[in-house]
Amino acid sequence: MNNRPVLRVENLTTRFHTGQGAVTAVDGVSFEVAPGETLGLVGESGSGKSVTAMSVLGLVPKPGRIVRGAIELNGSDMLTLRNEELRRRRGKECGMVFQNPMTALNPSFSVGWQMREAITAHDKRSDVDTRIHRALADVGMPDPQRQAASFPHQMSGGMRQRVVIAMGMINDPQLLIADEPTTALDVTIQAQVLSLMKTLTREHGTALLLITHNMGVVANMCDRVAVMYAGEIVEEAPVDELFASSRHPYTRGLLRSIPNPDRPRQKTPTLPGSPPNMAQLPTGCRFRPRCVFADSRCDAHPDLLAVADRHKARCWKTQNGELLTETKSLTETTDAN
Structure with a gap:
């Protein structure tokens, strides 16, 4: 395994200005994730896990902002990049699996259309349909061509989550961030989705930052664990x-x-x-x-x-x-x- 970290976060501090004053949601957080490694970021709700992930992606909602620290993805300082360069790296070098697939997917467009957008934003090659069908097959979707033509509401929760994982992995990112990826799923489907993520990241050598409050998931998925409390x-x-x-x-x-x-x-x-x-x-x-x-x-x-x-x-x-x-x-x- 390459020992150089895909992601290095150093002294990250993210602050929100609210009616109660300044709230430091993430306070001096540091960690690294190596290729093929899964780091679990765990803690109760409100501990700062999701804000940490949004900070890495440059997606901290206003009125929040990063006030201190360093975020390096493949050696590049993410905090010095312009918005256009950040957008280029999101989805290409760093994929994201959001907590709720029903809100992560647009109900107005087919699954295939949305996956096409994820590809063509970074790659203009002509084999897009082949890549979409292969990505859906890789996550265990039956009849990928038919599923690509389906809309999110025509799929079960487990199938939608598989689509979100496929979209996160479709450009072969070096880092995948998964924010509570199984919260909305029943126990059986949770196990299937987690096993799928573990297999895909190991096969591709992808670094995985897994955000969860479930210590059972941590035991089965992670190589290292960082426990967060109060930011x-x-x-x-x-x-x-x-x-x-x-x-x-x-x-x-x-x-x-x-x-x-x-x-x-x-x-x-x-x-x-x-x-x-x-x-x-x-x-x-x-x-x-x-x-x-x-x-x-x-x-x-x-x-x-x-x-x-x-x-x-x-x-x-x-x-x-x-x-x-x-x-x-x-x-x-x-x-x-």
Whole structure:
């Protein structure tokens, strides 16, 4: 595997100006994704995952803007490119799979017409129909010619998501960003779509940035994981290391929130409390109000530092070599009657 990252994000800070004042939705985020690698960006809703993806693509909605940091795609600084050059790179070097395929696809045009637009925006070759049919076949669509002539409303949710994946991959991008790509699908179709994405990215050597809140998806799909909370990364590690030895209380809580089929009568544990208001962040550690390990050290804001080989955490306790051995439950849990 080529070790040079396809995507490098350094100290990314994205801010919105609202009626409550300036809100920093992404605060000093840094990560890399190598060719053929899948990085999972995980966390609760509102943690900054999707804004991070929109920042990479240069699609931050107003009144938001990137105020600091660097975003490099294949070595090029994306923040210095003009809009025309950004549009050329979107879809060609970086593909996107959006959360809801029904809103990602235009109901007024056939699937084939929309895929043609995705191709001809970057490539004027004459074999467009062949590429469309091959892309639909690659994502497991039966009778690609007929499906290309269909409209989105004539397809099931799973088929629409396959079309969105095909559009994201049709120009052989070096990077694919998938933002909660299976949220609107049932469990069986979720598994099929995730398996498809994993196969396609491995076969093409595509770097995948997978945004999700589902730790089960992370376990099955990702090579490395970056956990976000309140706009910043609080832990980053290889996926096996993260699941075996998480070093941040928030990550520990997320992992314990995975339903356990071996204990069907026990309610699934949940993290106590709620994420903070991003316009009124707590001082010190942002997870402190929800953390059972909080002490006087947490009055100061911790940096993201190495706690093991290829493993970083933003926690005073683990950075000092202490283990997360709880004296009381990290999460609220009640046995079912």
